[in-house]
Amino acid sequence: DVKVTQSSRYLVKRTGEKVFLECVQDMDHENMFWYRQDPGLGLRLIYFSYDVKMKEKGDIPEGYSVSREKKERFSLILESASTNQTSMYLCASSSDSPLHFGNGTRLTVT
Amino acid sequence: QKEVEQNSGPLSVPEGAIASLNCTYSDRGSQSFFWYRQYSGKSPELIMSIYSNGDKEDGRFTAQLNKASQYVSLLIRDSQPSDSATYLCAVNRGRDDKIIFGKGTRLHILP
Numbered sequence: 001d002v003k004v005t006q007s008s009r010y011l012v013k014r015t016g017e018k019v020f021l022e023c024v025q026d027m028d029h030e031n032m033f034w035y036r037q038d039p040g041l042g043l044r045l046i047y048f049s050y051d052v053k054m055k056e057k058g059d060i061p062e063g064y065s066v067s068r069e070k071k072e073r074f075s076l077i078l079e080s081a082s083t084n085q086t087s088m089y090l091c092a093s094s095s096d097s098p099l100h101f102g103n104g105t106r107l108t109v110t
Numbered sequence: 111q112k113e114v115e116q117n118s119g120p121l122s123v124p125e126g127a128i129a130s131l132n133c134t135y136s137d138r139g140s141q142s143f144f145w146y147r148q149y150s151g152k153s154p155e156l157i158m159s160i161y162s163n164g165d166k167e168d169g170r171f172t173a174q175l176n177k178a179s180q181y182v183s184l185l186i187r188d189s190q191p192s193d194s195a196t197y198l199c200a201v202n203r204g205r206d207d208k209i210i211f212g213k214g215t216r217l218h219i220l221p
Binding site for chain 2 (some may be wrong): 033035040041042043045048058059090097098099100101102103104
């Protein structure tokens with residue numbers, strides 16, 4: 001079974017802090033994704049990566065950046081956290097399709 | 111028009127009945143279609159993938175795809191209380207191959 005592990009289940013950060021959300025997959029998948037999920041808005045794609053050192057913007061990249069230094073690891077970075085980034089963050093990986101999700105990180109920015 | 115559209119529900123279905131969930135999409139170039147189930151507080155889990163027109167069955171679940179009409183549906187036979195969840199329709203967007211999700215339909219199975 002594919003295992004996608006997100007480093008934190010819950011995080012509380014202060015406005016202006018730099019925040020790192022880590023995601024690791026163990027199936028040698030080429031593709032990795034970061035989504036956020038908000039009530040009434042559903043799942044929205046932030047960034048994705050099709051290969052090491054490669055990244056592409058999703059539909060809502062503003063305020064975020066990503067890093068993929070190794071194939072199995074994809075990090076989401078909030079350079080200066082703001083309260084409107086309070087959300088559930090979901091990492092996913094795939095070889096072709098479909099997506100396999102991690103357990104999610106519920107981030108609260110106060 | 112929204113890229114992937116679902117009725118938000120809640121859809122209430124008696125236990126043992128058939129639950130029917132529908133989804134429409136806007137990009138005619140889409141080739142891959144998925145149904146995910148998400149329990150409250152949990153991450154989405156894949157139930158079905160479908161890539162060609164027609165029906166695909168897996169246990170109590172049947173996915174139906176009609177590309178000409180741009181809709182995909184999920185039927186759940188012999189509904190159980192454990193099927194109560196939010197069901198997310200996902201479609202790969204033809205123009206850039208990204209996977210885009212609908213907002214989900216909440217399904218409630220009545221015991």
